[in-house]
Amino acid sequence: MAESVVLVAQKREGRGSQAAKRLRKAGQIPAVVYGHKEATLSLSLSAEDLVKAIRHGVRVVDLQADGKTEKALIKEIQWDHLGHDILHVDFARVAADERITVPVPVELRGIAAGASGGVLDQPLHTLMVECPAVSVPDSIRVNISELKVGEAIHVRDLTLPPGVRVVSDPDAIVVHITAPVVVPEAPAAPAPESAEPEVIGRQKGAEEEGE
Numbered sequence: 001m002a003e004s005v006v007l008v009a010q011k012r013e014g015r016g017s018q019a020a021k022r023l024r025k026a027g028q029i030p031a032v033v034y035g036h037k038e039a040t041l042s043l044s045l046s047a048e049d050l051v052k053a054i055r056h057g058v059r060v061v062d063l064q065a066d067g068k069t070e071k072a073l074i075k076e077i078q079w080d081h082l083g084h085d086i087l088h089v090d091f092a093r094v095a096a097d098e099r100i101t102v103p104v105p106v107e108l109r110g111i112a113a114g115a116s117g118g119v120l121d122q123p124l125h126t127l128m129v130e131c132p133a134v135s136v137p138d139s140i141r142v143n144i145s146e147l148k149v150g151e152a153i154h155v156r157d158l159t160l161p162p163g164v165r166v167v168s169d170p171d172a173i174v175v176h177i178t179a180p181v182v183v184p185e186a187p188a189a190p191a192p193e194s195a196e197p198e199v200i201g202r203q204k205g206a207e208e209e210g211e
Contacts, residue, residue, distance in 0.1 A: 004061075004062060004134075005053045005056070005058045005061045005062065006061065006062045006063075006064060006069070007045055007046075007049055007050065007053065007061045007062070007063050007064065008045065008046070008049070008064045008065075009031060009033075009043040009044060009045040009063060009064065009065040010043065010044050010045070010065070011041065011042065011043060011065070011066055012030060012031075012042040012043050012044045013042075015042075020087070020088070023044050024047070024085070024087070027046065027047050027048065028044040028045065028046065028047060029044065029045055029046075029047045029050055029086050029087075029088065029089055030042070030043075030044055030087075030088050030089075031043040031044060031045055031088065031089045031090070031091060032090055032091065033063060033065065033070075033072055033090075033091040033092070033093060034090070034091075034092060034093065035092045035093035035094070036093040036094075036095070038093065041065060041066060043065050043091075045089075047085075047086060050086060050089060051086065053074075054074070054077070056138075057105070057138040057139065058074070059073060059074055059102050059104075059136040060072065060073050060074070060094060060100075060133050060134065060136055061074065061091075063091055070093055071093070071094045071095065071096055071133055071134070072091035072092060072093055072094065073091065073092045073093075073094050073100060073102070073133065074089065074090075074091060075090040075091060075092040076089070076090040077089050077090075094133040095133065096132075096133060096134050097132065097133075098132070098133045099130055099131065099132055099133070100130070100131065100132075100133050100136070101128055101129070101130045101167060102128070102129060102131070102136055103126045103127070103128055103129075104126065104127055104128075104129050104136070104137055104138075104139060104140055105125060105126055105139045105140070106122070106124055106125055106126065106127055106139065106140050106142060106174060106175075107139040107140065107141045107142065108122065108142050108144050108175060109141050109142060109143050109144065109145075110143050110144050110145030111144075111145060112144045112145065112146075112147040112148075112177055113145065113146055113147060113148050114147060114148040114149035114150075114151070114177040115177065117149050117179075117180075118148075118149035118150075118177040118178055118179055118180060119177065119178050119179075119180055120144075120175065120176075120177050121175070121176055121177070121178060122174065122175045123172070123173050123174070123175070123176075124155070124168070124172060124173070124174045124175075127140055127155070127166050127168050127174075128166070128167045128168050129160075129164050129165065129166050129167065130164070130165045130166075130167055131161075131163055131164040131165070132163055135161070135162075135163055135164070137161050137164060140158060140160065140166075142158060142174060142175060144175055147175070147176075147177055148177065149177050149178070149179055150177065150178070150179065151176065151177060152173045152174075152175070152176030152177075153173070153174050153175050153176070154170065154171055154172065154173055154174060155168050155169060155170045155171070155172045155174060156170035156171065157174075158174065
């Protein structure tokens with residue numbers, strides 16, 4: 001489970017793209033928090049603190065804003081066109097005993113037994129899970145050490161942390177090992193048959209034809 005992280009935010013008064021640019025230039029990220037039939041608040045918070053939380057796989061934070069602390073899910077993050085800088089973040093209020101649905105990365109553990117003779121393929125890198133808001137796992141760990149060529153691990157085969165349920169298709173393949181595709185060599189083109197050289201004799205003269 002991801003560690004509990006506190007993010008301190010301030011109420012944001014300015015609106016519009018220019019105000020947002022000034023915030024980002026000052027190392028702050030524009031944000032909103034909403035949900036639970038409470039008023040939507042416009043906030044700003046430290047870009048450094050937010051990025052650090054995201055890199056550690058944090059999904060739910062203790063958001064300190066407007067004089068109180070509340071649990072909030074990092075609902076949506078807007079990145080720049082290069083995917084480097086955060087432009088805006090949406091938080092959704094959650095209760096400690098509330099079950100939420102969030103994407104969680106899949107983490108492969110071990111070296112597959114069939115890796116040397118086959119091709120390892122991981123169709124699913126992220127799973128949608130339902131879990132308590134305070135118990136969002138950092139990742140779903142999958143032990144692949146016993147996986148052989150021709151075998152697969154499906155969603156239904158996963159061992160999940162207590163209280164966590166995967167809402168993805170249970171028959172979906174998470175990881176499998178396929179036999180390498182052997183491309184047959186094209187048969188060599190037959191060598192062209194050598195043509196008999198044409199023998200050109202001297203032309204018979206008229207006197208020979210009359211003999």
